Amino acid sequence: MTKDPLLAWRREFPILAKKTYLISNSLGAMPRGVYDRLKEFADTWATEGVLAWDGWIPRVAETGDLVGRIVNAPKGTVMMHQNVSTLQTLVASCFDFRKGRRKVVCLEQDFPTIHYAWTAQEGRGAKVVLVPSRDGIHVDTDRLLAAIDRKTAVVAVSLVLFRSATILDAQAVIRRAHAVGAKVVLDAYQATGVIPVDVKALGVDFLVGGSVKWLCGGPGACYLHVREDLIRKIRPAMTGWFSHARPFAFEPGAVRYAPDIYRTMGGSPSVPALYSARSGYEIIRKVGVGRIRAKSLRQTRLLIRLADAQGLKINTPREDALRAGTVSVDFPGAEKACEALIRRGFIVDHRPRAGIRISPHFYNSDAECEAVMEEIRKIRRRS
Numbered sequence: 284m285t286k287d288p289l290l291a292w293r294r295e296f297p298i299l300a301k302k303t304y305l306i307s308n309s310l311g312a313m314p315r316g317v318y319d320r321l322k323e324f325a326d327t328w329a330t331e332g333v334l335a336w337d338g339w340i341p342r343v344a345e346t347g348d349l350v351g352r353i354v355n356a357p358k359g360t361v362m363m364h365q366n367v368s369t370l371q372t373l374v375a376s377c378f379d380f381r382k383g384r385r386k387v388v389c390l391e392q393d394f395p396t397i398h399y400a401w402t403a404q405e406g407r408g409a410k411v412v413l414v415p416s417r418d419g420i421h422v423d424t425d426r427l428l429a430a431i432d433r434k435t436a437v438v439a440v441s442l443v444l445f446r447s448a449t450i451l452d453a454q455a456v457i458r459r460a461h462a463v464g465a466k467v468v469l470d471a472y473q474a475t476g477v478i479p480v481d482v483k484a485l486g487v488d489f490l491v492g493g494s495v496k497w498l499c500g501g502p503g504a505c506y507l508h509v510r511e512d513l514i515r516k517i518r519p520a521m522t523g524w525f526s527h528a529r530p531f532a533f534e535p536g537a538v539r540y541a542p543d544i545y546r547t548m549g550g551s552p553s554v555p556a557l558y559s560a561r562s563g564y565e566i567i568r569k570v571g572v573g574r575i576r577a578k579s580l581r582q583t584r585l586l587i588r589l590a591d592a593q594g595l596k597i598n599t600p601r602e603d604a605l606r607a608g609t610v611s612v613d614f615p616g617a618e619k620a621c622e623a624l625i626r627r628g629f630i631v632d633h634r635p636r637a638g639i640r641i642s643p644h645f646y647n648s649d650a651e652c653e654a655v656m657e658e659i660r661k662i663r664r665r666s
């Protein structure tokens with residue numbers, strides 16, 4: 284057996300010594316460096332007090348730029364916020380559905396926060412269309428493209444679907460949307476850190492995502508990329524004093540937007556999260572998404588082969604090009620089996636209409652993939 288050089292990273296992730304941790308689609312393992320980063324935050328607060336803001340405010344865009352390097356976003360085009368639900372709503376607030384186009388196209392099988400954020404805009408004149416999937420696993424690209432027409436204001440979709448790990452043909456969606464004058468908001472939460480994402484090559488209007496999953500950055504550090512030429516054109520109705528051109532002038536009345544990405548900032552940032560997220564970004568950069576993707580494909584192929592050998596239903600695309608980092612397997616009693624797995628130290632999760640989601644990352648060994656499938660076999664034999 285050839286040695287896997289990425290396993291050297293295991294020592295940076297304390298939980299791997301105790302658990303078979305295969306849940307990076309939900310919460311990536313914490314890098315050891317986070318202890319020091321959070322202490323650094325506390326020390327800064329303790330010793331500099333209010334003067335610490337002088338470093339904390341620029342840190343927002345600096346952290347954005349760190350994520351930007353992973354998704355090939357130009358410097359100064361990424362803003363950090365607390366969560367993706369807020370970011371979807373913030374982007375939605377840039378559109379005036381009463382004056383212009385009303386239609387918002389989403390995928391039925393997508394993460395509910397996307398549906399909730401955009402259907403909530405129906406009170407502001409939007410009309411959401413949910414495009415169904417024939418098998419609940421794949422995206423019906425033809426149907427999706429057909430739904431994008433000249434009435435469409437926005438297409439709000441995930442780059443990788445949360446249940447099936449299906450990769451969307453984002454290029455085709457963006458091409459179609461732009462051809463009819465619509466904008467695209469791509470949720471890359473299940474993509475960034477495990478498959479290559481290149482906002483420049485895509486030419487996407489808005490990209491959102493967060494750090495808890497494949498980026499191993501922990502909660503509270505979500506990113507919004509706005510295409511460079513769009514930044515000065517957007518006027519988010521969801522706003523606050525840091526979106527102002529001169530926040531510390533405390534000008535009364537309507538917001539006068541900052542000329543740069545800070546116009547999407549709104550209020551005070553979640554500073555500790557900016558500290559804790561950094562170690563994960565640095566490690567992902569050092570390991571390299573190309574190497575992560577190659578290993579992930581090998582391990583998801585292995586999981587599919589082992590699941591097939593047990594006759595499990597696989598709710599994930601079998602085609603490499605369509606599958607991101609997770610293999611979802613289903614069988615009668617899967618939810619209970621998932622609980623049993625967790626009790627036995629195999630950390631995975633269960634989602635309705637997906638089954639058990641198994642998500643190896645660069646720090647997992649092939650032996651761990653084999654072990655979880657063997658444990659599933661034992662649990663099924665006993666029940």
Ligand SMILES: Cc1ncc(COP(=O)(O)O)c(C=O)c1O
Nearest residue numbers: 366367368394441445470472493
């Ligand atoms: C595609 C996608 N978007 C968003 C989220 C989470 O959104 P938030 O940051 O608002 O919790 C998830 C989490 O599971 C997700 O899978």
